[in-house]
Amino acid sequence: MEVLKIKVLGKGSYGVVYLVKTVAPAYNQIYALKSANEEYSFFLRKEEEILLKFVNCSNIIQCYGGFTSVEREQRMVYNIFLEYAPGGSLLDLMKKYGGKIPERDVNCYTQMILEGLLDIHEKGYIHSDLKPGNILVFPPQHCTRLSTLKIADFGLAKREGVQDTWIGFRGTKYYMSPESIVGEISGALDIWSLGCIVVQMITGRLPWNTCDGDKLNDKLLRGESPNIPEDMSELGKSFLKECFVFDPNKRWNASKLLCHPYLLLPEHMLPRDDRQSLPCFQQKKVLRSRNIPPPPGFNIPNSVLLERRKNLEEQRARRMISSYQQRKATGYLCV
Structure with a gap:
């Protein structure tokens, strides 16, 4: 062809x-x-x-x-x-917002990225290089007002539990987790990277204030994490704290984070922001x-599509049950 x-x-x-x-x-x-x-x-x-x-x-x-x-x-x-x-990467989207993204939109974009991570981790993979440049922007789906984000660039992805032959720093330094520096790679790395991305969307700046790789390594190994934005909602800060737990075994996974109260909040409960959400995605037809x-x-093959559709329906059902239980437990659901 x-x-x-x-x-x-x-x-x-x-x-x-x-x-x-x-x-x-x-x-x-x-x-x-x-x-x-x-x-x-x-x-x-x-x-x-x-x-x-x-x-x-x-x-x-x-x-x-x-x-x-x-x-x-x-x-x-x-x-x-x-x-x-057609929308480029998340970095391009941030520029269209003027650098920072309003928290009400960050909330929605974070959920999209987590949905992608959940699929990746449930298939037994670790992306290993999650960053704004590897998240691409598409037109809205399902009657939403915001662009759709999709995770891309799986060149450094690896299988969970498979011995890694990679030598040195894996991925991009600003988004790496403490354990990844010593070669411990698991799905928890992607969650830490997600937290860094959320900080960057809120502040418009890189998650760390140093460009020196050695200094960044020292900060991570001392147990430091990116500063959580002060002007973020309390539930947003709580969400980020779970992403930045030092011990990867205690860091929340994608499934649990999708049920965090922060992602279940109605839009009017998020902080007011004078900045406007971007209008629906517009591009030339071609x-x-x-x-x-x-x-x-x-x-x-149709068999692949049918299997995928069945898995999606099962995931959606499990998530609806988890979301209901989480909201009930935290008082965000009136019963």
């Missing part, structure tokens, strides 16, 4: 991401195409393998498969088709990426 490269969306340590358009009769769709030279394609193939386990997950970027192409000078390149995020089907020849 032939694709037309429109522009470069970004470059990483081992590949390039292009905005592409499929060249096929009566088929006019756009995608993100992530490409890497064959000799550097290990991470890309690994990412494809992982992402295909998350078909139809609403807060994880969708992958439609991969293929090998022959480029200039007979160079072999491996490519994977991804859904295109750049929209909602409900885009896979490219020709890259269809997902």
Whole structure:
């Protein structure tokens, strides 16, 4: 299948991401195409393998498969088709807000990220590099007023409990947890990273005030954590404290955090903010990426979709029961 490269969306340590358009009769769709030279394609193939386990997950970027192409000078390149995020990354979204995001919107975005993490952890994976640059922005779904966030870039993801051959600092230093410095990698790392992201959305600044990797390591190993914003709601501060528990075995997991009272609060109970929420996502029609089907020849088997739908229904039922019990226990539900 032939694709037309429109522009470069970004470059990483081992590949390039292009905005592409499929060249096929009566088929006019756009995608993100992530490409890497064959000799550097290990991470890309690994990412494809992982992402295909998350078909139809609403807060994880969708992958439609991969293929090998022959480029200039007979160079072999491996490519994977991804859904295109017209809103860029969470960093771009923060800029549109003026740097900081109102807490009422942070509340919603945090829940979206947690929904994605729950899927990742229930499949037995750890993202290991959760940060604003790896969270992509899509048009609203399910009649919501806010953009949809999806977790992307699984190049450093690993299996829970599998011996790690990675040497040195894993991920991005500003979002790393204390235990990850000494090589202890679990789902708790992603939760710590989430807390750092929430701090950054609220303050508009990096979670730490130092750029020195050694000083940051020392802070983490001494038991320090990013400062919790003073102007945040009390329940918001409580939520972050659970993300920044030093002991990874006592840090709340994604399922428990989704039932934290902070995420169950109605909007009018959050702090007032003069800043306005962004209007519904608007982009030129040609750049929209909602409900885009896979490219020709890259269809997902129906059995995979049916299994995913069944799992989603079971998760939703469990979460509704947990949410009811949590709200009842904390007095936020009148019975």
